[in-house]
Structures are given as C-alpha cells and as structure tokens.
Amino acid sequence: MRVLLIGGGGREHALAGALAASPRLSKLSAAPGNAGIANVAECVPLDSSDHRAVIDFCRKEAIDLVVVGPEGPLVAGLVDRLKEAKICAFGPSAAAAQLEGSKVFTKALCAEENIPTAGYEAFSDRESALAYVEKHAMPVVVKADGLAAGKGVTIATTPAEARKAVEAIFAEDGAQVVIEEHLVGEEASFFVLCDGKTARPLTTAQDFKRAYDGDEGPNTGGMGAYSPAPVMDVATQARTMREIVEPTLAAMAKRDMPFCGVLYAGLMITADGPKLIEYNVRFGDPECQVLMMRLESDLLALLDAAVAGRLDRTSLAWRKEPALTVVMAAKGYPGVYEKGSTIRGLEEAAAVEGATVFHAGTRHVDGEIVAAGGRVLNVGAIGADLSQARKRAYEAVGRIDWPEGFCRSDIGEAASRRG
Structure with a gap:
C-alpha cells in the first residue's frame, strides 16, 4: 500500500x-x-x-x-x-471530530446520554461567565470551547484566576467557555480504535501536562507519558467502555455522525469510578509514542481495517513491558521560545538499550539537526518494568547535547516507586 x-x-x-x-x-x-x-x-x-x-x-x-x-x-x-x-x-469526519473540536458539543452529548463527566456550565458571553465565577466555589476548571493544543485549560483555585482565564478566552471573537467542577482522582488516558460500528480497546497511558517538575507551571501539549497506566485495571477499562465509550459511539451513530478513527478518552479515576474529562479524536502526543513502542500488531493493517469497516475481524497484540517517554522542549515553551539551535548526540541517545528518539519539532539545516518548534524531541524507552524504562529514557536524555532545551526530571517517578 x-x-x-x-x-x-x-x-x-x-x-x-x-x-x-x-x-x-x-x-x-x-x-x-x-x-x-x-x-x-x-x-x-x-x-x-x-x-x-x-x-x-x-x-x-x-x-x-x-x-x-x-x-x-x-x-x-x-x-x-x-x-x-x-x-x-x-x-473521523468533521462532524464526528466535534468530540474534540467543541467542548460545548461534547458536554451536551454527555448530559443527554448520562455519560459520567464533570458538572459544567457553558457560556457564550463574558458577563455571564464572570458572574458565574463570582458565585461558584473554587476550584473550577475553565476551558476554551475549541482546539487549544492541550493548553486551553486553567485550573483556577481563586476567583481572580478564574476571571483571568475567562477574560483571556473572551479576548477572541466568537469565543465560548466551559466552566467545570474540579474532579478529584488520578488522570489516565484510554484509547479505542473505531470503524463506525466496532470499537476495539487499544491500551492505556498517563501523561504529564504541566511544564515543570512536581506538576508546576503552565499547561503544555504534554511533557512526557508512560504506558500502561496502572490505575486502569481490567475492571476499570471494562467500566469505561460500558459507561463512557460505548454510549458515546452509540450517540454519535444515532446523530448520523458515526465515529471512525482513534477515540482518546481523557479520564479522571475518581472514588465513584471513571469520569470523562475530555475526548480527543486522534492519537495523543506524546501518548502515541509510548503506544507505538508497545504495539506488536501491524498498524497499517489495523488502520486499513478501520477504514474498511472490518475491525470485527482483527486482533491486537501488545508488548507486556511498559514504555516511557520524556519530552525535550525549547527553553521558554509553552511561552516564547527560540528556534534554530543545534541538537547533537541523537545517535548516542538512541544507542541506549531499549531507547527510541522521536523527532517532534526538528529540521535539517546544513547537515545538522536543529530545533524548529516548542516540543522538539521525545526520548523514550521500554523496559522490564516502569523503573527500568524510566532509567533508560533518562540515560538517553543525558546523552543529548542541546543546551537550549529542557525537560522534566520526574516523568513516571511516582508510578515507578509505586510498583
């Protein structure tokens, strides 16, 4: 093909x-x-x-x-x-991609279909949103309605922070804002391959959105990830399919918007069970990197089967070993950063046992690899357990010579200690 x-x-x-x-x-x-x-x-x-x-x-x-x-x-x-x-x-089609493209659309669908998610209100005017913030208990989660590359979310712990987030969103013409209750629990990502009729669960991951160690700093597109997610045991995955994914796919088919593609459910695993934070309609980034390190099945055959409506005839195989990836970003990301700095040591990094270096924002210039974006590299590794995968990934990071870059030093640290 x-x-x-x-x-x-x-x-x-x-x-x-x-x-x-x-x-x-x-x-x-x-x-x-x-x-x-x-x-x-x-x-x-x-x-x-x-x-x-x-x-x-x-x-x-x-x-x-x-x-x-x-x-x-x-x-x-x-x-x-x-x-x-x-x-x-x-x-997915543009209609089905509204599951990611419009948080207002998805929250309304969840409300209509009784899909567990955070309580919310949606606003299309600034004054109503600000009035809601003033009377609502903190913390709240403030989200821009449309695409924001993982960065259009503010967890506001004070009314002042919530007001600032609302003002920033309504600085754009035609903006809408969703203000949600703050869910408490552990986040996880769950991926499902769909052909419009059949849904095949893929696997799980956990990612790290904050820019700096200890989950400090602004939200980013993702600073690291590992797979599988220990919090997503077999029972939790089955419940997620039954209570969240399958009702969503049935609702989309009922609306004549059958979903074909990868459905990525961002979840909060609460004391009451899994709740939907948001949907993405494609492989995550950097979650895709750890998924692909673990996938044993033929990806092209799977995607071809999804397009042809033949997922019911497929099977999936995964490596049991966990994978972890660390994002190396240009200093200043997710704010202002410079492009064009030279990156060396990539071959040495890839030589670490079990390691893989994925390029994100790079290009060739005069025989050199230079940074051409905010998130520039994903340095990943697979290991016998998460601790070994983490050790290998950071050993590979240490071999890369790029003074203009930075990364978090704590990706997977807590999970590797836990088990």
Missing part, C-alpha cells in the same frame, strides 16, 4: 515508524514530516489546509490510504474532502 501521513510532530514520527514496519507498505510519504520522519518516509511540502493540493497529490501518487495525525485537519474536514474524492482516509 502507498500511504500518505499528514503531520510533522512526535506523534507522526511514531506512526511513521510503525507504518514503515508493515509488510503491507510499499511507499510512505509524509506532509510535512520532520527530520526524523525523513529517515523512514519521503517528506513532501504539502499544506494540509489546502485540501485540493492534498487530493491532487494523492491522485498523482496513487495513494491507497491517508492517515491524518493532528486534530486540526480532522476538525477542518480533510477526511470528508478526501472521501468525496474517493480517496481512503483514516480519521
């Missing part, structure tokens, strides 16, 4: 590696890709927002399957346009 992968981050590098390992693959192209993806795919300068250009490329190159990595093109309807052009594409 000839495959086009849309995206150029760490998630896409992990997907590219897994796709390249498939015996079904004849050629892999990536748009735009990055310096790491270039080792396993032909990188092409396609703008995914230019749907006509993507369609023309697919026709010219006889692409059999388009795999859309990021959420932006999904919400913008790229899969819809490709399917109208009779080109097979993996990922």
Whole structure:
C-alpha cells in the first residue's frame, strides 16, 4: 500500500515508524514530516489546509490510504474532502471530530446520554461567565470551547484566576467557555480504535501536562507519558467502555455522525469510578509514542481495517513491558521560545538499550539537526518494568547535547516507586 501521513510532530514520527514496519507498505510519504520522519518516509511540502493540493497529490501518487495525525485537519474536514474524492482516509469526519473540536458539543452529548463527566456550565458571553465565577466555589476548571493544543485549560483555585482565564478566552471573537467542577482522582488516558460500528480497546497511558517538575507551571501539549497506566485495571477499562465509550459511539451513530478513527478518552479515576474529562479524536502526543513502542500488531493493517469497516475481524497484540517517554522542549515553551539551535548526540541517545528518539519539532539545516518548534524531541524507552524504562529514557536524555532545551526530571517517578 502507498500511504500518505499528514503531520510533522512526535506523534507522526511514531506512526511513521510503525507504518514503515508493515509488510503491507510499499511507499510512505509524509506532509510535512520532520527530520526524523525523513529517515523512514519521503517528506513532501504539502499544506494540509489546502485540501485540493492534498487530493491532487494523492491522485498523482496513487495513494491507497491517508492517515491524518493532528486534530486540526480532522476538525477542518480533510477526511470528508478526501472521501468525496474517493480517496481512503483514516480519521473521523468533521462532524464526528466535534468530540474534540467543541467542548460545548461534547458536554451536551454527555448530559443527554448520562455519560459520567464533570458538572459544567457553558457560556457564550463574558458577563455571564464572570458572574458565574463570582458565585461558584473554587476550584473550577475553565476551558476554551475549541482546539487549544492541550493548553486551553486553567485550573483556577481563586476567583481572580478564574476571571483571568475567562477574560483571556473572551479576548477572541466568537469565543465560548466551559466552566467545570474540579474532579478529584488520578488522570489516565484510554484509547479505542473505531470503524463506525466496532470499537476495539487499544491500551492505556498517563501523561504529564504541566511544564515543570512536581506538576508546576503552565499547561503544555504534554511533557512526557508512560504506558500502561496502572490505575486502569481490567475492571476499570471494562467500566469505561460500558459507561463512557460505548454510549458515546452509540450517540454519535444515532446523530448520523458515526465515529471512525482513534477515540482518546481523557479520564479522571475518581472514588465513584471513571469520569470523562475530555475526548480527543486522534492519537495523543506524546501518548502515541509510548503506544507505538508497545504495539506488536501491524498498524497499517489495523488502520486499513478501520477504514474498511472490518475491525470485527482483527486482533491486537501488545508488548507486556511498559514504555516511557520524556519530552525535550525549547527553553521558554509553552511561552516564547527560540528556534534554530543545534541538537547533537541523537545517535548516542538512541544507542541506549531499549531507547527510541522521536523527532517532534526538528529540521535539517546544513547537515545538522536543529530545533524548529516548542516540543522538539521525545526520548523514550521500554523496559522490564516502569523503573527500568524510566532509567533508560533518562540515560538517553543525558546523552543529548542541546543546551537550549529542557525537560522534566520526574516523568513516571511516582508510578515507578509505586510498583
């Protein structure tokens, strides 16, 4: 099969590696890709927002399957346009992608279908939202309605923090805000592969959103992750499928928005059981990196089966060993950061037993690898247990020579001590 992968981050590098390992693959192209993806795919300068250009490329190159990595093109309807052009594409329609693209849509669906989630109110005007904040007990969670790359969330512990978050969201024209109760428990990520009829549970992970050690600092797109998540035992996974995922998929089918793609449920495991924090409609980043390190099944065969509606005939196999990844970001991220600094020591890092280095925001310049984004590298490893995976990942991090970068030093620390 000839495959086009849309995206150029760490998630896409992990997907590219897994796709390249498939015996079904004849050629892999990536748009735009990055310096790491270039080792396993032909990188092409396609703008995914230019749907006509993507369609023309697919026709010219006889692409059999388009795999859309990021959420932006999904919400913008790229899969819809490709399917109208009779080109097979993996990922949800724009209508189904509202599960991530609009928190107001998802919260309303949960309320209608009695899906366990945080209590909430949604507001389309600033004054009503501010009035609600003044009378509501703290803490509350303030979320922008649309896509925010994992950074549009504020856990406000005081009315002043909540007001600031509301004001920032309504600085944008046409904004909406969701204000939720603050759930208490342990967060976990649960992934399900869907073909519109059948849902195949994948596996679990836990990620780290805050920029700095000890879960301090601003929210980011993710500073590290590990898989599997110990808190998601077999019973909790079954309950999540029964109470959250399956009712959601049934509700989407009932609304004539069948979901085909990866559904990623961000969960809080509370004293009352799992509750939905939010949905993403694609593989997470950096969760995808640890998932792909553990996946034994043929990824291309799975994605092809999902598009063809044949997931009921598939099976999944995972390595039992856990995997962990550490994100290396440019200093200043998620705020202002500089691009163009040189990164060395990547081959030495990848030589650590069990380690894999995924590129996220990199490019080639004059024979060197340079930083070209905020989150720049994902340094991962697999091990006999989480403690060994963590030790190997940080050993690999220590071999990378990049003074302009930083990472958290505590990814997986508590979980590895726990078991």
